[in-house]
Amino acid sequence: MTESPIIFDRLLQRRRRSRAAALPANFLLDHVAGELADRLSVVLRRFNVGVDLGTPGDAVRRSLRRLGAGMIVGADVIARGKPFVVADEEALPFRDSSLDFVVSGLALHFANDLPGVLAQIRRALKPDGLFLAALLGGETLTELRQAFAEAESEIEGGASPRVAPFADLRQIGALLQRAGFALPVTDVERVTVRYSSVFDLMHDLRRMGAANTLVARRRVPLRRTTLMQMADVYARCFADADGRIRTTFDIVWLSGWAPHPNQQQPLRPGSAKARLADALGTREISAGEKAGC
Numbered sequence: 001m002t003e004s005p006i007i008f009d010r011l012l013q014r015r016r017r018s019r020a021a022a023l024p025a026n027f028l029l030d031h032v033a034g035e036l037a038d039r040l041s042v043v044l045r046r047f048n049v050g051v052d053l054g055t056p057g058d059a060v061r062r063s064l065r066r067l068g069a070g071m072i073v074g075a076d077v078i079a080r081g082k083p084f085v086v087a088d089e090e091a092l093p094f095r096d097s098s099l100d101f102v103v104s105g106l107a108l109h110f111a112n113d114l115p116g117v118l119a120q121i122r123r124a125l126k127p128d129g130l131f132l133a134a135l136l137g138g139e140t141l142t143e144l145r146q147a148f149a150e151a152e153s154e155i156e157g158g159a160s161p162r163v164a165p166f167a168d169l170r171q172i173g174a175l176l177q178r179a180g181f182a183l184p185v186t187d188v189e190r191v192t193v194r195y196s197s198v199f200d201l202m203h204d205l206r207r208m209g210a211a212n213t214l215v216a217r218r219r220v221p222l223r224r225t226t227l228m229q230m231a232d233v234y235a236r237c238f239a240d241a242d243g244r245i246r247t248t249f250d251i252v253w254l255s256g257w258a259p260h261p262n263q264q265q266p267l268r269p270g271s272a273k274a275r276l277a278d279a280l281g282t283r284e285i286s287a288g289e290k291a292g293c
Contacts (some may be wrong), residue, residue, distance in 0.1 A: 001089065002129075004112050004113035004114050004115070004116065005112070006215055007112050007164075007165070007215060007216075008022070008111075008112055008164070008213050008214060008215065009181050009213045009215050009217075009272070010088075010090075010110075010112065010213075012213045013110055013209070013213040014077050014078070016080050016206075016210075016211055016213065017056060017076075017077070017078060017207045017209035017271045019206075019209070020056060020206065020207055020208060020209035021056065021057065021078050021209075023207050026204060026207045026208050027189070027193075027204075028048065028106065028204075028208065028249060028251075029055075029056060029057060029059050029060075029105060029106055029208070029267040030059055031191070032059075032060070032105045032106055032251065033060045033062070033063040033105060034061035034063060035065050035134070035253075036060055036063065036064075036103060036132060036134060037060075037063035037064055037066070037069075038068060039132060039255075040064065040067060040101075040103070040130075040185075041067055043130065044098060046070070047069055047070045047100040047101045047130070048070045048071065048100050049070060049071050049073070049098075049099055049100050050064075050069065050070060050071070050072050050073070050099060050100055050102060050103065051072070051073050051074075051075050051085075051094065051099055051101075051102045051103070051104075052064070052072055052073070052074050052075065052103055052104070052106050053072075053076075053089055053092075053102055053103070053104040053107065053108075053121070053133075054075065054076050054107030054206065054229075055076070055104055055106065055107055056076075056104075056105075056106065058074070060103060060105045061074060063127050067162045069101075070100065073085055075087045075089075075092070075106065076107075077194070081123070086187060089104075089107065089108060089111055090111055090113055090116060091115050092111065092120045092121070092122040092124060096123045096124065097123075097125070097126045097129075097258075098124055098126070099124050099125050099126060099129055100125075100126055100129050100130070101125070101129055101130040101131070101132070102121050102124065102125060102129075102131050102132075102133075103131075103132050103133060103150055104133040104134070104135070105133070105134050106134060106136060106208070106251075106280075107135070108133060108135045109135040109136045109137065109164070109166060109167070110213070110288060111116060114167070114175060115175050115178060115179065117177045118131075118175055118176060118178075118179035118181070119180070119209065121179070122179045122180050122181055122256075124221070125258035127259065127260040128257060128258060128259060128260035128262070129228065129256050129257065129258040130255065130256075130257055130258075131181065131254075131255060131256050131257070131258075132253075132254075132255045133253075133254050133255075134251050134252065134253050134254075135164055135172075135251075135252055136250065136251065136252070137166045137167050137168060137169065137172060137188065137199055137250050137251075137252035138166060138168050138169065138188055138250030138252065139166075139168050139189075139190075139248050139250050139258065140248060140249050140250045141166075141248065142165045142248055142267070142271065143234060143237070143238040143245070143246065143247055143248060143250070144162070144163055144169070144198070144215075144234070145162065145163040146233075146237070146261070147198070147230045147231075147234035147237065147238070148162040148163065148230050148231045149162075149228055149232040150229035150230075151227075151229040151232075151233050152226055152228075152230075153202075154229060155223065155225055155226045156223070156226060158282070160216075160217065160218040161212075161216045161217055161218075162212055164212070164213075164214060166250070167252070169186050169187070169188050169252055170244040170253055172186055172252055173186040173254070173270075176254060176256045179256075180259065181256025181257060181258070181259075182224050182256065182257045182258070182259040182260070183256060183257050184254070184255070184256040185253075185254070185255045185256070186252060186253065186254045186255075187252075187253050188206075188250050188251065188252050188253070189250070189251045189253065190248065190249070190250050190251075191248075191249045191250075191251060192245055192246055192247070192248055192249075193246075193247045193249060194240065194244040194245065194247070195244060195245050195247060196236070196243075196244060197231065197244075197245065198230070198231045198234045198235070198245060199231065199246050201245070204222070219259045234235070
């Protein structure tokens with residue numbers, strides 16, 4: 001079996017998340033906590049025991065408690081509040097079929113082995129248990145990535161890894177299916193945030209515990225001339241008319257259910273009893289027939 005590549009320095013990530021845990025919750029996590037509670041509120045069933053996996057801070061647990069979502073156990077490498085289990089997302093301590101639901105907010109994009117994490121979550125859920133999570137993906141921080149690449153090429157003659165790679169919607173959907181989830185659903189929410197300067201953005205990233213932890217990162221301090229050139233490129237290429245810069249965050253939402261015999265099943269191909277063309281009031285065109293103008 002092929003081992004997953006080691007992309008993130010998990011020990012460094014743990015230290016940075018520990019420092020960030022002492023800071024007030026950031027706007028993006030508050031947004032995700034509210035949206036996650038809204039999405040869970042439309043599920044017409046009662047959950048008794050669930051886990052909040054890896055989410056920085058307690059914003060998600062507070063939102064779910066207000067919703068009356070049952071007992072919610074925090075699980076992270078950094079203990080915060082009660083009930084809580086100290087655990088790494090990549091090595092879950094939960095028994096098979098022991099949880100009614102698992103949620104996670106803005107944490108799993110830092111996993112080196114996301115397929116393995118999803119498979120462990122799937123095994124820990126009871127039949128018909130729910131997994132609901134948000135992680136960063138797609139074009140997140142594309143402006144910062146481009147600005148750093150151009151600045152380093154101009155000043156130092158080459159670029160180094162500064163912004164983490166993010167999976168896209170299709171990749172994450174395929175991973176849910178691969179992990180064995182039933183009824184997998186993914187969608188992406190693009191949030192565009194405006195800052196006074198790129199330095200405010202970098203401050204927010206530190207508050208999220210999301211600064212650079214790539215194993216392949218350059219191990220020497222960032223040169224001031226490179227940093228200032230990056231800020232100049234960012235402001236020149238990604239600023240609005242009022243001078244404020246734009247930053248993209250693509251929040252990928254994913255959900256899936258542990259399989260259960262009573263769940264809705266997809267129909268077999270060719271088993272439909274009505275034609276789509278009839279429902280739309282149009283003429284069906286065969287595969288070999290050309291559509292007219």
